[in-house]
Amino acid sequence: MKDGRNHVVANPRMTRQQAIGWLFEGRADPPESRFRPDPAEGQPGSPQRRFLFDVTPEEFVEARQEFKDRYHLDGSGWSRQELMPAWMPDEIREEIVRLEEAGVFRRAVLPSLRTFPGTAPWGKIVAWAGIDEHGRPSWEFFNYYPTIPEFYERLPGVGARDARLIRYVFTCWNDDMRYFVEDRKMRPQAARDELRRIWGEVLKGVVEGAMNIVTTGAGISAVNKLATMTDETVAAVLESFRQKRQLFSFWARQRTLTELVLFRGTTFRRVLGDLTLDGTHDLGRGTYFSQQERIAKAFSQRYPTGDDPAVLIRVKATVDDLGEVLDLSNGPLTQEWNAFVAPVLKFQPRLVNEQYNRVLTNFLERFSKTMNDYDTIIAPDYLNSGVQICIKNESIVRKLLLLGDEVPLTP
Structure with a gap:
């Protein structure tokens, strides 16, 4: 829970890595300069009670939703535009702000969903505004993954077979999110939680994390991490196929059920x-x-x-x-x-x-x-x-x- 403007308290106590793992579920890893025990208690590496939480808005949007909900109870201190993800194109940021000012997302009409063209080769951008479980307006954003084969064939160290498997995973993810969010009007975070339940371990730091790596698009470390994540994704898909194709999207299963x-x-x-x-x-x-x-x-x-x-x-x-x-x-x-x-x-x-x-x-x-x-x-x-x-x-x-x-x- 929140403790002041820039601190959080863990109960029960956690190590720094345990706290990061719980907070961000593999989607972000703030450096010690922005997330560390404060004050440090006991031996280095021992479980801590209080942490400095001076993360960036881009890191904050990747935090576990239930934590963000609690954190917002006292006010985040950030504007709506600051909380939009870093990959959001400026023109779409401006359009969302304009729509908000025009009353398109006022409480009386929530939940409201808007889609915008993505930046090629990425798919549509989805902006969702609704009421969370605490009765407060909440905004969520996500971007559909690319579907063109060439995008996956150009990933570092990926052959033709692996490219097909990687594309299969991400297009399944697109279809499932589209089914839950656009067709069934589900809150995006709730849709992700449902997909984690359905897909299991495959989504933890592999599928969802890859978007953050790809969209940064800079630095050899990002390329190396993407290559590692590609290997993990292929391994997960192959293991799933060995276990009777468990990694077959919910949307696809709905369409191709046995009966x-x-x-x-x-x-x-x-x-x-x-x-x-x-x-x-x-x-x-x-x-x-x-x-x-x-x-x-x-x-x-x-x-x-x-x-x-x-x-x-x-x-x-x-x-x-x-x-x-x-x-x-x-x-x-x-x-x-x-x-x-x-x-x-x-x-x-x-x-x-x-x-x-x-x-x-x-x-x-x-x-x-x-x-x-x-x-x-x-x-x-x-x-x-x-x-x-x-x-x-x-x-x-x-x-x-x-x-x-x-x-x-x-x-």
């Missing part, structure tokens, strides 16, 4: 009928499923007759069951697809049928592909606000439907 549940709403005689649909439908010819039961149920009510009743079928499958998959909802091309379709959605937010088909055809031409190159296409449903799955391989459809269950259609 996927798909719904198909139609009529009894049309269970396989979509295979003859006009090819200009959203994702072309195929049998359409949805991951949302409500959407499939709505489709089941479109064509029933007295002789051909509505039916709702639930299918359990794995990603491997779907053959060659193009996933534009949560797959490798999702970001490129979202950027490609964004200008169209401004004028046609309920993109459907021929227009959707044409946009997707044009997108795939960039990769010398067509829709017929895939057994399954998973893509956003802009009409019904869900995800649609078009299975084009009839043998896959028949296999899935054979194993499917009929769901009672209740009013």
